[in-house]
Amino acid sequence: MGFAKQVSGTMPSVQNYDAIIVGAGFSGLYMLHRLRGLGMSARVYERGSGVGGTWYWNRYPGARCDVESVQYSYSFSDALQQEWQWTERYAGQAEILRYANHVADRFDLRRDIALNTNVISAEFDEADNRWTVTLEGGKRVTAQHLVMAVGCLSNARMPDIPGLASFRGKVFHTGEWPHEGVDFTGLRVGVVGTGSSAIQSIPVIADEAKHVTVFQRTPNYSIPARNYPLSEDEKRAWAENYREFRRRAREEMRNGIVSEIPQKGALEESDDAREATYDFRWARGGLTFMTAYNNLALDKAANDTAADFVRRKIGETVKDPAVAKLLQPTTYPIGTKRICIDTDYFETFNRDNVTLVDIRNAPISEITPNGIVTGGKEYACDAIVFATGFDAMTGSFARIDIRGRDGLTLREKWEEGPKTYLGLMVAGFPNMFLVTGPGSPSVLSNMIVSIEQHVDWISDCLAYQRERDVACIEATQGAEDGWVAHVNEVAHNTLYPQANSWYMGANILGKPRVFLPYIGGIPAYRAICNEVAANGYRGFALTRQHRVAAAE
Ligand SMILES: Cc1cc2nc3c(=O)[nH]c(=O)nc-3n(C[C@H](O)[C@H](O)[C@H](O)COP(=O)(O)OP(=O)(O)OC[C@H]3O[C@@H](n4cnc5c(N)ncnc54)[C@H](O)[C@@H]3O)c2cc1C
Secondary structure, X not given: OOXXXXXXXXXXXXXXXXXXXXXXXXXXXXXXXXXXXOOOOEEEEOOOOOOOOHHHHOOOOOOEOOOOOOOOOOOOOHHHHHHOOOXXXXXXXXXXXXXXXXXXXXXXXXXHEEOOOOEXXXXXXXXXXXXXXXXXXXXXXXXXXXXXXXXXXXXXXXXXXXXXXXXXXXXXXXXXXXOOOOOOEOOEEEEEOOOHHHHHHHHHHXXXXXXXXXXXXXXXXXXXXXXXXXXXXHHHHHHHHHHHHHHHHHHOOOOOOOOOOOOOOHHHOOHHXXXXXXXXXXXXXXXXXXXXXXXXXXXXXXXXXXXXXXXXXXXXXXXXXXXXXXXXXXXXXXXXXXOEXXXXXXXXXXXXXXXXXXXOOOOEEEEXXXXXXXXXXXXXXXXXXXXXXXXXXXXXXXXXXXXXXXXXXXXXXXXXXXXXXXXXEOOOOOOEEEOOOOOOOHHHOOHHHHHHHHHHHHHXXXXXXXXXXXXXXXXXXXHHHHHHHHHHHHHHOOOHHHXXXXXXXXXXXXXXXXXXXXXXXXXXXXXXXXHHHHOOOOOEEXXXXXXXXXXX
């Protein structure tokens, strides 16, 4: 390992690195920082024109985090967490993007990041244990290690609806929002989808637009965010106790979010006490509504109590009973699709300029030059916003032609669903690491906690290899099979597989139904990863540098 080298010979001027990182979101930025710390040469390739990943792309009105900002932030540098002050309980997209840029500047990361650079393929060369990565435009670079920091929710999914190209107005996707913003004043806007991005953006768009028509296939459970500006006292309390908060997030909290740890099941309390508990959490706002009891994800009867409560709240908020009924989810347990948090989402349906259209029973049949057709009726639109989410967890991998041993492609390997060992590596794809890959807690957690854990684990693993002159590390087939079985077993002990969610790949036509993230919780998962490392990377085959390469 050493510094980047230009090697001329059969391949003219191919740049060689110790590691190539794909993606400059929170994962890629921290990975680069850690590799620098190990004295490795690394290059980050990012297809966007700026850093920040999710927060670079998702600039739709109302975009903000749903994990509180004091928790949805890096912990690796105490100086960083002391100097950065969040203004709100849930920072908006612009502030989070400023934070990502601040991190890039503060740690002098930009000089090793190539922006506007799309990685289109990566091929493993078994002769020298290196990856050759091809960038859009044909340039090739090589590295011993490839780190895929491509993001779990970074491949915006545009539905294939007949006639879309004929639409006369403008078409947007929340996950690829124009940088200059969009002025909806005086426009009739159609919003397709009612997931998290829609729930955040609809109230803001409705404030501006002449009319908003919301096309809903599946209603979502949403809890009020109760966002507010953070007081100086709150900021100080966090700053003074960060060390302990971060430790608890990593070691004690299943989802990496510090809150009370529930000791009781929902049915162990009287109806009145339970109602008071839910009322308190509803008034406090935020994702911790779901940690009111310890069995909401496990026991359908317990789950029903929380789901009934939220349905009741929707019924009390939305004035038109028919609209309220459509907005009340009934077909899946609460929490088994990612729960949303909102600001005035249900209230928005009381506005005169908002219409809800059910497309479960009458799907969108076509888009005409003038609008959207469902159930034989055309809804006139001047603009359409697709809030249709992402090809989650695997979509950004599928866009890259990744070839491992014997030319096997990752697409082939994952044809029946993604298979990994610990969500970190894939058998047959040596020296390639995934950050928050399928089979790890990732999207079921405070993602920054999971990102930091993966990046730290990968960094420690690379340091271990360097000390021992290891040329190649690869998950064994047996370890991978065992982990895939475990991930599925744990998921099927919960209520999660009962929902047709993007956790299951169910939002993508033809995508195999496999539970994608690991649901065992962060503390248990961390313990497994640590134990694997402590046992000489159990389940991984490590091959030493052969003599010729070592002598070079
Ligand atoms: C609207 C929204 C809100 C969210 N809110 C929260 C929240 O509150 N809490 C939470 O924990 N998580 C949240 N998430 C999840 C969020 O994705 C993660 O928290 C985190 O930002 C992921 O960071 P990342 O670096 O792993 O991936 P990303 O931020 O997705 O970055 C990956 C980068 O890789 C680049 N890339 C991908 N493929 C290629 C390629 N072939 N070539 C070059 N570059 C490539 C992409 O352009 C992207 O910039 C949210 C996600 C969305 C979409």
